[in-house]
Amino acid sequence: xxxxxxxxxxxxxxxxxxxxxxxxVGILVGAIPGLNGAIGISLLLPLTFTLEPQLGLLLLGxxxxxxxxxxxxxxxxxxxxGDVVAAPVAMEGYPMTQQGRAKEALYxxxxxxxxxxxxxVLVLILFTPPLARFALQFGPAEMFFISLSGLIxxxxxxxxxxxxxxxxxxxxxxxxxxxxxxMGRERFTxxxxxxxxxxxxxxxxxxxxxxxxxxxxxGKKSTEQVQxxxxxxxxxxxxxxxxxxxxxxxxxxxxxxxxxxxxxVGTTLAVFxxxxxxxxxxxxxxxxEKGNPEGIIAAESANxxxxxxxxxxxxxxxxxxxxxxxxxAGALVIHGIILGPSLFVNRPDVAYTFxxxxxxxxxxMTIIGAVGIKYFSYILKIxxxxxxxTVLVLALFGAYSVRNSLFDVGVAIVLGIxxxxxxxxxxxxAPIIIGVVLGPLIETNxxxxxxxxxxxxxxxxxxxxxxxxxxxxxxxxxVLLVIVIRMRIRSARAEEQQGS
Amino acid sequence: xxxxxxxVLTTALALTLGAAFGAQAQDYPSxxxxxxVPYSAGGGGDTVARIVADVLSDELDRQVNVVxxxxxxxxxxxxxxxxxxxxxxxxxxxxxxxxxxxxxxxxTSFSFDDLEYLAGFDDMPMxxxxxxxxxxxxxxxxxxxxxxxxxxxxxxxxxxxxLLHILAFADHLDIEVTDIKYSGGGELMNALLGNHVDxxxxxxMSHDPIVDAGGTPIGFAAAERxxxxxxxPTFREQGxxxxxxxxxxxxxxxxxxxxxRDALTSALDAISTNETMIRNFENAAIPYNYLxxxxxxxxxxxxxxxxxxxxxxxxxxxxxx
Numbered sequence: 062x063x064x065x066x067x068x069x070x071x072x073x074x075x076x077x078x079x080x081x082x083x084x085x086v087g088i089l090v091g092a093i094p095g096l097n098g099a100i101g102i103s104l105l106l107p108l109t110f111t112l113e114p115q116l117g118l119l120l121l122g123x124x125x126x127x128x129x130x131x132x133x134x135x136x137x138x139x140x141x142x143g144d145v146v147a148a149p150v151a152m153e154g155y156p157m158t159q160q161g162r163a164k165e166a167l168y169x170x171x172x173x174x175x176x177x178x179x180x181x182v183l184v185l186i187l188f189t190p191p192l193a194r195f196a197l198q199f200g201p202a203e204m205f206f207i208s209l210s211g212l213i214x215x216x217x218x219x220x221x222x223x224x225x226x227x228x229x230x231x232x233x234x235x236x237x238x239x240x241x242x243x244m245g246r247e248r249f250t251x252x253x254x255x256x257x258x259x260x261x262x263x264x265x266x267x268x269x270x271x272x273x274x275x276x277x278x279x280g281k282k283s284t285e286q287v288q289x290x291x292x293x294x295x296x297x298x299x300x301x302x303x304x305x306x307x308x309x310x311x312x313x314x315x316x317x318x319x320x321x322x323x324x325x326v327g328t329t330l331a332v333f334x335x336x337x338x339x340x341x342x343x344x345x346x347x348x349x350e351k352g353n354p355e356g357i358i359a360a361e362s363a364n365x366x367x368x369x370x371x372x373x374x375x376x377x378x379x380x381x382x383x384x385x386x387x388x389x390a391g392a393l394v395i396h397g398i399i400l401g402p403s404l405f406v407n408r409p410d411v412a413y414t415f416x417x418x419x420x421x422x423x424x425x426m427t428i429i430g431a432v433g434i435k436y437f438s439y440i441l442k443i444x445x446x447x448x449x450x451t452v453l454v455l456a457l458f459g460a461y462s463v464r465n466s467l468f469d470v471g472v473a474i475v476l477g478i479x480x481x482x483x484x485x486x487x488x489x490x491a492p493i494i495i496g497v498v499l500g501p502l503i504e505t506n507x508x509x510x511x512x513x514x515x516x517x518x519x520x521x522x523x524x525x526x527x528x529x530x531x532x533x534x535x536x537x538x539x540v541l542l543v544i545v546i547r548m549r550i551r552s553a554r555a556e557e558q559q560g561s
Numbered sequence: 562x563x564x565x566x567x568x569v570l571t572t573a574l575a576l577t578l579g580a581a582f583g584a585q586a587q588d589y590p591s592x593x594x595x596x597x598v599p600y601s602a603g604g605g606g607d608t609v610a611r612i613v614a615d616v617l618s619d620e621l622d623r624q625v626n627v628v629x630x631x632x633x634x635x636x637x638x639x640x641x642x643x644x645x646x647x648x649x650x651x652x653x654x655x656x657x658x659x660x661x662x663x664x665x666x667x668x669t670s671f672s673f674d675d676l677e678y679l680a681g682f683d684d685m686p687m688x689x690x691x692x693x694x695x696x697x698x699x700x701x702x703x704x705x706x707x708x709x710x711x712x713x714x715x716x717x718x719x720x721x722x723x724l725l726h727i728l729a730f731a732d733h734l735d736i737e738v739t740d741i742k743y744s745g746g747g748e749l750m751n752a753l754l755g756n757h758v759d760x761x762x763x764x765x766m767s768h769d770p771i772v773d774a775g776g777t778p779i780g781f782a783a784a785e786r787x788x789x790x791x792x793x794p795t796f797r798e799q800g801x802x803x804x805x806x807x808x809x810x811x812x813x814x815x816x817x818x819x820x821x822r823d824a825l826t827s828a829l830d831a832i833s834t835n836e837t838m839i840r841n842f843e844n845a846a847i848p849y850n851y852l853x854x855x856x857x858x859x860x861x862x863x864x865x866x867x868x869x870x871x872x873x874x875x876x877x878x879x880x881x882x
Contacts, residue, residue, distance in 0.1 A: 103602040103629065107611065200757035240633060243742055245879055254640060254670060258632030324751050374747075378754055379770030381747040384601065391603025395612070397844025401770035464637075465630050509741055513758070516715050516739035 071418055076116065077425070080418065083120040084425040087127020088433075092135050094271040094452060095263060095459015095473075097144045098128025099385045106392055114396040115414040119422070121389050122368075122415065126422040128385075129328070129364050130174040130430060133357075137166045138440045140274050141452055145266045145498075146328045146364040148491050149336040153349070153356035160352055161292050163438050168299035169357040171430030173310065176303065177362030178423040180314035181321070181369030185376075186416045192370070193377030196322040201509040202525040204323065206534035208502040211330045213538065214337035215492040216545035219350050219552075224488045232496020235260050242501065243508040255468040262329075263463045264473040265497050269490045271456045272477020275449045277484060296431060306358055309339060313359040314366040321367030324380055328367040329498045333491070335363035341544060347555070365426075369419060375400060376412065589649055589821050593624040596811075597645075597653045599638020601631040604746065605766055608845050609682055609809040610654035616838045620828045627654075634721055635659045636669055643671035647814040649821035656807040657681070661865055662721040665872045666879035676812040677822060678861055680829045681852035683842065685764045686783035686806040687726040688793070689716070693775030694756040700734075700780055700799045703760070707736030717758040719743040721879065725868070726762045726782065726805050728875045733801045740878075764807055765790065766846055782806060789848060804867075808850075810857060826854040 070076065083105075090101035101124040109117030132147030137154030150170060157166040184192065199207070215229050216222065238249045239259025250256040303310060313335040320331035339359030340349045349356055367383075374380040379400035381387035390400060398408055405412045440448070460473035480490060514524035526532050594617075598610045610627045618625035630638035639660050642653030653676070660676070663669050691698045697706050697714070707714055716727045716738050727740045741758050743749040746767065753761040754774045761771075765781055768790055772778065778793045782805040786795055796803045811829065813822065832838060833851040842849035852860055872879075 106602065107615075110611075110615070197751060197755035200752065200755055242744055254633070254637065258637055324747050374751065378750065378774055380750045380754070381603075387601070387745070387747060388603040391608055394845045395608055395841060397846075399769045399773075399846065401773040403769070403773045464632060465628055466632075466637075505742075505744070512739055512741055513715050516713050518713065 067413055067417055070414060071421060076119070076418070077421060079112075079116050079120050080123045080421045081425045081429075083123020084127035084422055085429060087124035087129075088131035088134070088426070088429060089127075090124070091128035091131020091147075092143045093459060094135065094141050094143050094456045095267045096455075096462065097132070097263070098125045099388060100462055101128055102385055102388045106388065109392050110395060114393065114398055114408075115411045115418070117392060117396070118389065118411070118415045119418040121392060122372075122419050123422045123425060125385050125389070126178055126365065126368050126419070126426050127429070129178075129368055130171065130361070130426055133170045133174075133361060134167065134437050135440075135452075137170060138163060138438065139448060139452070141271045141456075142266070145262060145494055146332050146360075148266070148270060148494060149332055149360040150357050151270070152336075152491065153353055153360075156350065156352035157354070158441070162294075162352065163441060164292070164434060165294045165299060166352075166354070166357060167434045167437060168294065168296055168431070169303065169354045170361050171427060171434065172296075172300050172303050173313075173358045173361035174365040174430070175423055175427040176310045177314045177317060178365035178368060178426060179420070180311070180362070181318055181366035182416075182419040182423060183369070184318050184366075185369035185372055185419065189373050189377050189416075192322055192373045196324070196374050196380075197378070198528070198530050199323050200528075201506040201513065202528065202531040203534055205503060205506040205510060205525065206531060206538055207320070207323070208330070208499045208506065210534070210538045210541050211334060211495060211499045212503070213541045213545055214333050215495055216542075217337040217340055217548060218489060218491060220487065220489045222549060224486075225492050228483070228488050228490065228492035229496045232493040232498075233500040234496075235265060235493070236497045236500030237504075242505045243512075255466070259501075260472055260497070261463060261469065262494070262497055264460045264469040265476055266494060267456050267460050268473040268476025269480040269483075269493060271452060272473055273480025273484055273490070275453050275456075276477055276481040278445055278449050281445070302354070303358060306355065309342075309355060309358055310362050313339065313362040317363030317366030318370040320363075321370035321383075322373055324374060324383075328364050328371075328383065329494065331367050332360050332364045333495055335359045341548060346548070347552070365423075372419075376404060376416075377401070589824050590621050590623045592650060593626060594618075594621070594650050594652060595626050595628055597628050597630050597638050597642050597651065599630055599632075599635040599642070599653070599655050599659075602629050605685070605764070605807075605845075605847065606654060606656045606809055609842075609847060612838060612841045612845070613654065613682060613811065613832075615841075616832045616835050617828060620832050634663065636663050636667065639663065639676075640670045642812060643675040643814055645814045647677075647816040647818075649813060649817050649825060651814065652679075652825075653812045654809055655812075656722070657810045657861060658725075658807070658864060658868055659720075659722060661861075661868060662725055662872060662879075665869070666721065666876065673861075673865065675815050677815050677817055678857045679811045679813060679822070679825055679854055680833075681808045681810045681857040681860065682849065683809050683847045684806055684850040685766060685808070685848055686781040686787065686795075686804070687722065687762060688765050688768070688781040689726075689730060689779040690753060690761050690763065690767070690771050691777040691779055692753050692756045692759055692761070695759050695777070697759065698777040698779065700796070700801065703779060704734045704736060707731075707734060707738060711737040712739050714738045714760065715741050715758045717741045717743055717749050717752045717761040719745055719749045719763070722805075722807060723749075723762045724878065725871060725875075728878055729803055729805060729871045730762070730782075730796075730801075732871070732874070733796070733803050765793075765848070768793070769846065787848060789846065808852075808860070809847075810861070822854075829853070 090096040132143030133150040136142035136147040136151030140155040142148045142151040154166040316335040317331045371383040375386045381390045460470045600606045614625040645651035697703045780796045782803045
């Protein structure tokens with residue numbers, strides 16, 4: 062297929078309409094707590110069977126892209142991130158809302174998503190084969206080190222180190238519930254069949270971020286609720302501000318792209334890594350978690366950059382890099398499209414239309430976001446007594462819908478109570494999520510390393526450090542550790558000076 | 562005499578219930594049907610369920626919805642199918658022998674007979690694939706190397722059937738291998754294609770992506786060569802009598818009324834020759850092989866008898882519960 066022909070195809074109004082609807086659905090499901098792109102995609106999956114394969118794919122790709130952005134809207138406005146990847150954005154965006162800078166935060170969010178999404182798709186178009194080969198080099202040893210580096214990032218977040226450590230350990234504990242992957246032993250299941258499959262991430266996120274926030278709002282008298290003034294700001298001002306931070310945008314997008322490549326690690330790690338890195342290099346680290354747009358830029362460009370790169374192993378090797386791309390793979394299979402290197406030879410029409418069409422999803426997301434922000438911020442005018450029940454109902458529905466399980470609803474409510482208590486005690490919640498996500502990765506990859514090492518008659522360190530990539534990652538882990546400790550010492554000194 | 566009202570009541574109740582059941586069967590299906598799939602959306606079992614639901618819904622003139630209820634290797638969803646109301650409105654699709662292996666290796670709330678097996682749709686053999694850099698790409702190589710280097714070959718798998726297949730494979734070759742567990746097909750592919758394991762135990766559905774990326778199929782545990790992959794030898798023709806595969810079955814909870822069951826089986830028989838459905842199976846690289854109610858029960862019984870000794874001999878490999 063010639064490039065001109067391809068662009069002609071993509072310029073058709075019907076194609077743009079499909080992409081646009083996909084992105085809109087994605088933003089909506091992303092914004093609703095508990096629903097995410099993966100759920101939106103499974104809902105619309107049957108619809109794609111009747112569409113041409115490339116159109117069906119673009120519809121799903123649009124949902125994926127929109128879903129990555131939508132979660133930030135509710136995160137910024139009411140401190141309820143619609144999805145785990147929006148948690149760092151809420152950490153910066155909600156304080157901005159409290160300062161009357163909601164629109165500014167929303168513009169930062171959508172335009173950073175645009176840059177990140179664009180870079181991610183560009184990488185997908187230009188570098189799919191070499192990046193797919195790079196992703197394959199990540200075996201158990203490499204995955205172990207990179208997951209470990211994610212845990213260290215927690216130290217870079219602000220607040221008491223001991224409380225952050227407690228939060229991570231609590232998250233790691235939650236992740237041990239269920240049948241363990243390697244030995245098949247039951248842990249903390251108390252004979253409950255529901256607990257055997259473990260506690261899934263979505264109800265934990267809903268409980269900690271959504272239920273907890275709403276529970277804390279319930280007790281407040283209406284006069285105590287903050288009445289936000291909303292300052293207006295020109296879009297161009299924000300775009301220019303982001304462009305001035307081009308190194309941050311590019312670095313965050315690359316972090317998102319590279320980590321998004323790795324199957325199973327997912328976007329959560331990418332988002333927190335780039336957020337932590339932004340704080341490390343920032344000239345105003347003390348403003349983080351108090352409304353620093355740099356945090357939004359870093360998190361948003363990273364999470365939308367993962368959309369493109371998580372499709373790299375899918376398209377090049379048939380290996381889905383995230384749950385969402387696994388469902389997209391399922392949709393392709395029903396169309397009789399075999400993923401892998403042969404895709405570009407056998408069905409170039411599908412492959413290239415999809416690749417370039419993903420650029421359209423970025424465009425549609427930007428348009429919807431930039432135009433819609435005026436309307437999104439009306440949420441702030443709604444009184445808290447209407448928001449609390451609405452969000453709780455949606456969150457209950459969201460918790461149920463992940464696995465169609467009432468048990469998950471219970472998990473979300475229980476963690477909501479924990480979350481409310483933790484918030485009162487100023488225990489940070491984001492490290493809990495990091496623990497829940499990374500715990501199984503660290504454990505299973507270490508266990509796999511041990512098994513493979515003993516099969517090959519190697520000691521564990523010999524196996525772990527067998528590849529240059531693994532050694533490089535170990536060095537990165539150590540360097541990160543040193544950096545985080547130095548950051549801690551510096552901020553402790555700064556506090557001392559302020560105190561004296 | 563005091564019993565009389567009770568008898569009258571019981572008779573009345575029985576009549577009402579009978580009428581209710583009769584009416585239900587005549588009208589079946591009077592509302593939408595739900596098919597529970599105990600895996601996440603996008604996998605092979607889910608694909609089969611969606612292809613069948615699509616055609617079945619036209620045949621019965623009711624909506625047939627697929628609901629994913631994943632977790633614990635299928636255990637959660639299968640348990641839910643087994644304890645659903647046996648009225649024909651909750652059905653299930655999963656890959657046999659997942660239920661049988663689970664039931665034999667864990668304390669599940671369901672057993673094989675808690676389900677009524679209505680039909681089978683495919684017959685997908687398991688296979689062993691060598692990684693792109695592996696030096697052991699034939700059955701004889703694997704055997705020769707394995708017999709000298711006990712336990713040093715690593716074989717990846719994702720799921721109980723994959724593990725069972727590895728154990729049976731090693732038993733037949735009289736070698737020891739080390740199995741490495743992965744949580745999903747995607748992770749397993751990544752491990753194989755990145756040469757992190759020497760071999761992978763997975764179904765024939767993965768053939769094309771593995772071969773495209775440089776991997777080699779060592780053999781399929783099929784009774785005869787597959788039409789889709791005529792170049793891949795079976796284990797049998799290489800002198801190893803190992804046949805093992807996954808067969809997606811449509812089930813109802815045991816105890817559904819006979820006429821509801823008959824309505825379902827005749828609808829399934831009717832769609833079994835539907836060209837659109839068969840083409841969709843072909844498109845998805847799933848070897849279509851329809852088994853009607855009688856045939857599926859016969860095949861599963863036979864297969865249970867073959868699998869039982871393999872599972873029992875290796876119980877400690879699965880779990881220590």
